[in-house]
Amino acid sequence: MAVSANRLELLQIADAVAREKSIDRMIVIEAMQDAIQKAARSRYGAETEIRAEINPSTGELRMWRLLEIVETVEEYGRQISLEEAQHRNSDANLGDFITEPLPPIEFGRIAAQSAKQVIVQKVRDAERERMYDEFKDRIGEIINGTVKRVEYGNVIVDLGRGEAIIRRDELIPRETFRYGDRVRAYIHDVRQEQRGPQIFLSRTHPQFMAKLFMQEVPEIYDGIINIRSISRDPGSRAKIAVTSNDSSIDPVGACVGMRGSRVQAVVNELQGEKIDIIPWxxxxxxxxxxxxxxxxxxxxxxxxxxxxxxxxxxxxxxxxxxxxxxxxxxxxxxxxxxxxxxxxxxxxxxxxxxxxxxxxxxxxxxxxxxxxxxxxxxxxxxxSLEEVAYVEPVEIASIEGFDDDTAAEIQARAAEFLEQAERERDEERKKLGVEDELYDIPGLNAAMLVALGKEEIKNIEDFAGCAADDLVGWTEKKDGEVKRFEGTFTEFPVSREEAEEMIMSARLKAGWVTLDEISDDEEVEEGAEFVEGDEGQDAEVAAEDPASPAE
Known part of the structure; x- marks a missing residue:
């Protein structure tokens, strides 16, 4: 059995596939050309370099074989000698290619099937690329679709011109969907993966609620009311903080609506999730x-x-x-x-x-x-004893029942105790092997040096290699929970700015940086702050523009 297609049929097939898949007609024609080339190689030999071309206007098919001009022919299906090439074309030179027209071929069943696979794959790749280009800039939008199927709790949604997925953990608890159900969700990610671009939807994302309010409350869409923060326990309860740019408009009342109509529309979409609206x-x-x-x-x-x-x-x-x-x-x-x-x-x-x-x-x-x-x-x-020892004496003397002598005696005892404690800590510091040079860093005392020694930070070089987080600790937010990590100086009243100044002093002493470099960095930071301030003003102006939807 042989398969063939006339010129008109080729163009009609290309037009039909391009319309159905919403891709460029030329992509389909190029896929056909690749398929014909592959089928022709199976006829003339896999080693043969064949080119096929379909005229997009007339549908005419032309095929030819490429032969490379070489000194000595080793592959007869891909090469031709210089002497023979010059018989055909006197201008031929080594390294050039000459073409040799080939007659049209009839596709056998296997060749036709192979050509079909090439076309299907090329069209699918083009369709995926088109889908990625269409949705990559739509992250943050709400989209409507139809449930196509449910796989292991994940909902596959038909968007009309592509597919998206709502993973099980992005669905509101106790929410079920069946084939053909209409679903509304938030596009929170679009990315390329091995099996093609994937569109990820969510119904639990806080911004899904924000976009729903934007649809229900015109003042939010117009930028008169801004949503400042949202927290959700999907399907159960949520809190949303709003503020108004117009003092005559109550942001909470506008979001609630007449008899709660606006907020009730959002609640219904979120399966009865209770929403607390508070003024920011x-x-x-x-x-x-x-x-x-x-x-x-x-x-x-x-x-x-x-x-x-x-x-x-x-x-x-x-x-x-x-x-x-x-x-x-x-x-x-x-x-x-x-x-x-x-x-x-x-x-x-x-x-x-x-x-x-x-x-x-x-x-x-x-x-x-x-x-x-x-x-x-x-x-x-x-x-603390430090407060007693180092405040102005008049503050202690002003306490009822105390006088100047009593205040002086109390401060002297406090200072003596602190000095003794400092000496004991200094001895412990020496046992830990912490070098004296660290005392040259402003703000460090013996207790801090003991804490550093326990962390194996024993000299200027060690201290210069620290980060502010290492000293004062840091916090991380994951899944809505805030976790606190302790630093070496957590138990001491040291701010992050003070820790950064100490580290910079150590780097100066260690020769890692110079005063000129620090000055240059500070000038750059000041410039950056100025630019950021300007951008902030622009953002405020944009927020006041009624044409700018509020986030």
Missing amino acids: TESLADLVVSALQPAEVVKVVLDEQAERIEVVVPDEQLSLAIGRRGQNVRLASQLIGWDIDILTEQEESERRQKEFVERSELFMNAMNVDEMVAQLLASEGFS
Whole structure:
């Protein structure tokens, strides 16, 4: 059996495939040319270099064989001698190619099947490339599709001009889809993989909720209201913080809508997920109070260095503030970006009493004073011997029952104890092998050198090789949970900026950098900050532009 196609049929096939697959007609014609070349090689020999060309206007097929001009012919199917080539063309030279026309061929069954595979593969590759080009710039959009099939919990979605996948962990819990169901999802990733481009959709991504609100609330789409932060426990509960660029518009009320119509539309799409909408404020204390609603907050204490917030609530409000399985405080923490510790008033009172007793005992043992004096110092807010030793004497003398002599004696005892402790630490530092030269780094003391020695940091070179994270620790956020990693100086009151200055001083002493290089770096950083500031202003202007959709 032989298979052939006339000129018109070739063009009709190319047009039909291009329309069906939404790809360029020339790509299909090139695939056909490759298929014909492969089929022709099976007829004339695999070693033969064959070219095929289909005229895109007339459908005319031309084939020819390429022969390389060489001095000595070794491969008769691919090469021709210079002498023979010059008989055909007097201008032929070594290294050139001459063409030899070939007659049209009839495809046998096997050759036709092979040609079909080539065309199918080429068309599939072109279709994948087209799909990648179409969707790579659409990350962050919401898209509608139809469920094509469900495989091991993953939902394959037909987008009309391509396929996408919603992985099992990107589906809202207890949510089920069947063949033919309509589904709306957020495009969170498009990437090339071995089996072709893959479009990954999500219904649990926080920005999915943001885009749904943008569709339901015109003020968000117009940029009048901005969504500042979102935290979700998909399918259960979510918190969203919003702010308004127009003081006359209530951002929370606009998102809720008349009788809750706007927020209810989002809730229905998210399978009944409860949504708390709170007003965003730059005051972290006010923000955490709103984020922990409906629980009442008595007191908020911020630790900016550790990015931790301590919240005190009434005893009967503890379970409400924490929420079921810690959900309320966890979502509030994700919304703000800081760790939140919840304490009851009783727990805080007990902790303060314990700290008071510990400070009193510290002062009694270190300075050899009676309990009343120690308690007076602790009640006045002194928390360490360093504070007692180095504050202005008048601050101690002003305590009721103290005079100048008493203040001087207390400070002298505190200073003597600290000096003795410093000497003991210095001895320990020497035993650990930490070199004296580290004392030349501003801000380092004997206690810090002991801590460095325990970490095998014993000289200027070792210290210069440290990073700020090594000294003060760092935090990592993964799956909405914030994990704190301790540093060598965690127990000391050293900020990240101070740690960076210490490290830079060590690098100067070690000769790793020069003052001129540091000055140049600072100038570059200042310039970068200036540029960033300009960009920030541009961003604000864009946000105010009604034509700019809010994120």
